[in-house]
Amino acid sequence: MTPFFIYTLITIISLLTLKFILITTKKLKNLPPGPLSIPIIGNIHQLKHPLHRTLYNLSQKYGQVFSLRFGSRLVVVVSSPSIVHECFTKNDTILANRPPLLAGKHIGYNYTAVTVAPYGDHWRNVRRIISLDVLSTHRLNSFLGIRKDEILRLLQSLARSSRDGFAKVELKSKFSEMTFNTIMRMISGKRYYGEDCDVSDKEGAKEFRELIKEMISLAGSSNPGEFVGIFRWFDYGDYEKKLKRISRRFDGFLQGLIDEHRRKKESMNTMIDHLLNLQESQPEYYTDQIIKGIVLMLSSLLWTYEYSV
Incomplete structure (x- = not known):
């Protein structure tokens, strides 16, 4: 490939990546606060053992509700009993779904087993x-x-x-x-x-x-x-x-x-x-x-x- 083609390809990828970041940021502007995430890996590098101590330390800095990125997945951590109660009583149907992991697809009969099925009629x-x-x-x-x-x-x-x-x-x-x-x-x-x-x-x-x-x-x-x-x-x-x-x-x-x-x-x-x-x-x-x-x-x-x- 010629250098011109390589530079053009890099420019297009960079512009598409920037557009994706801007769109994602706009859609998720009301997220709870959280530490700055790194592209691709998110906050995974910050998850040190023991995990509960790491999450506790983050809650002391960012509050009882804060956001993390596990790679491309958004995670919201709740560490207040009263907020947990509100999440799973008043807003239980909103938070009923589970992330579509591969285990749910292959072991959970394509997300139809009750433990992995999305909330709905089934x-x-x-x-x-x-x-x-x-x-x-x-x-x-x-x-x-x-x-x-x-x-x-x-x-x-x-x-x-x-x-x-x-x-x-x-x-x-x-x-x-x-x-x-x-x-x-x-x-x-x-x-x-x-x-x-x-x-x-x-x-x-x-x-x-x-x-x-x-x-x-x-x-x-x-x-x-x-x-x-x-x-x-x-x-x-x-x-x-x-x-x-x-x-x-x-x-x-x-x-x-x-x-x-x-x-x-x-x-x-x-x-x-x-x-x-x-x-x-x-x-x-x-x-x-x-x-x-x-x-x-x-x-x-x-x-x-x-x-x-």
């Missing part, structure tokens, strides 16, 4: 199903026996560990197994964790544990492509490729569970069986995809618990 319909048919007081009370049984199994395990005297026990894994098995028995009637998981489904239990572990790893990782667009062009770290692979595997696993319960047609007290019964009378509301999305939402409770303990 979200309200799935939320209604979850409130009435999955997590209602009546439905949860019907699983009381499962919860009691899993607690009893935990106590028996602890008793066995200390039957010859005092013993040091690593409780995190035991609490995780109890929580995971409780939720999965409510969903599918099967235990997937621990030494006494369902003997008849060892391979399925192993596959599920591997899937959950990989999904936790991907969902909890920070993907630069979500914030800096240029990284997404060439799939930095093969992140989207990994998401597509795990989403296919997890979808196949969930569909296998649904098909198994549909074939057996047992009168089991599981969430999948209850939703399949409703599917027979209202197939347009209780599609396989919606059922899988609900199971995905309940499985995400496992991820939340895994990170909180």
